[in-house]
Amino acid sequence: MSAYESNEEIQIFREYLRIPSVHPNIDYEPCVEFLRRQASDLDLEFRVEYPKTEKKPVVILTWIGTQPELPSIILNSHMDVVPVFEEFWTHKPFDADIDENGKIFARGSQDMKCVGTQYLGALRYFKRNNIQFKRTIHATFLPEEEVGGVEGMRDFIHTDSFKKLNAGFSLDEGIASPTDTFNVFYAERSIWHIQFEIPGNPGHGSLLLKNTAGEKLEKLLNRFIEFRDSQVKRLAENPDLLIGDVTTVNVTQIHGGVQSNVIPPEFKMVIDARLALDVNHAEFENMIKKWCEEAGEGIKFDYEQKQPKVEATKTDKSNPYFTAFKSAIDELGLDIKLQVFPGGTDSRYLRGVGIPAIGFSPMNNTPVLLHDNDEFLRADVYLKGIEIYKKIISNIANLD
Structure with missing residues (x-):
């Protein structure tokens, strides 16, 4: 006791x-x-x-x-x-x-x-x-x-x-x-929960179709992983920085597909982003738009949560x-x-x-x-x- x-x-x-x-x-x-x-x-x-x-x-x-x-x-x-x-x-x-x-x-x-x-x-x-x-x-x-x-x-x-x-x-x-x-x-930090809709050409899983949703997903996902790696590097190189001082991005959800031999017409992906105090919100959003354009046509995104910059x-x-x-x-x-x-x-x-x-x-x-x-x-x-x-x-x- x-x-x-x-x-x-x-x-x-x-x-x-x-x-x-x-x-x-x-x-x-x-x-x-x-x-x-x-x-x-x-x-x-x-x-x-x-x-x-x-x-x-x-x-x-x-x-x-x-x-x-x-x-x-x-x-x-x-x-x-x-x-x-x-x-x-x-x-x-x-x-x-x-x-x-x-x-x-x-x-x-x-x-x-x-x-x-x-x-x-x-x-x-x-x-x-x-x-x-x-x-x-x-x-x-x-x-x-x-x-x-x-x-x-x-x-x-x-x-x-x-x-x-x-x-x-x-x-x-x-x-x-x-x-x-x-x-x-x-x-x-400002919390942004970003939902992406990534369309592509559907078809049989045995083919090599162009502009599939999977290809576009990979390209967009790689951009976020590269950005994430840059923030990991910032933390590693500067001992004065803490996790709250950098911008974090993490993939939290990926949805899509109906069965293993069908190329789906769409994937959906959710990114949890926490924007550091020194991030310009408009520039960050424009960067995401550019990544979407580079990954392939038709990609759209919206926000489950998009917090403004708060002093x-x-x-x-x-x-x-x-x-x-x-x-x-x-x-x-x-x-x-x-x-x-x-x-x-x-x-x-x-x-x-x-x-x-x-x-x-x-x-x-x-x-x-x-x-x-x-x-x-x-x-x-x-x-x-x-x-x-x-x-x-x-x-x-x-x-x-």
Whole structure:
């Protein structure tokens, strides 16, 4: 039995982890009810918004500041988690088992139910000690982040309810770090999911027809692989670059064909591209158009997702919110590394409407296990994260 099992904050964290808010077809109501109880215990305002459908709730816990006219602080997290392959887990993924070393095994333990309840742990401390802040704090719990924020933050930011939050700054998720250094994310690459339709001459598999879909597919695919290799080379040659600093392209789907001896009339291919901050979007799209023309006539492409270029959150003295965040980090004696987030979070939508956002999950000396089997977080790391958030929230919520 772990010594941490009786800890109040650990008990609350594990209760949240036991709610299987897992894709697909999530029932968010147990999460809503859990958060309703938390709001009641913390004497926070509680409301639920439905930006798109009643099956996809946005939960908001609000603490009004002493100067509510100031722009508010958002403590953002998401309720949904990715699917599990239970046969590869040594602990049941929604039991939140804790072993003798204090490791808490559960889907969502790193991504990112930990952050949501760590926020609440910090607020619990402030409430019990009658500490108040100038700025209003909104702890927001979003749905559907793991599937691109569709019917979640993407729609919520355009509602009157969101605008009434008067948001000035947001904290959101980061990624664990296996070293002493904490990762801090100030920007994200633009996600483009590109769908290609590649037509060609159909016929018998024994012939050497011209302009087949397979030939065109090969030529186009080779262009993407060559570009991908160039980015691999950039990373290898410059030790200062991280994955978020380069553009990644990967083939994620190829469809086509009816049987082994029939040349098909079409192939379909999907490319997952993540455009680095230094990429000119128009030039990148024109490059793709040129590749299609070179591969053969009739190739078309469209976008399942095409995110615009979004300005990075400033990390200098021109951004008082980041200055307050960094001051807390320095006072705590923590080592951080500023990075571009390699994936996508709800922060991209906030930055897209001009709200500065920082991605930060206080998990160092922890293996990166988001979306992995046997995802876990150590109890001592979790509790230390609450202490870190106490200082960060205090600094930014009292910012003049």
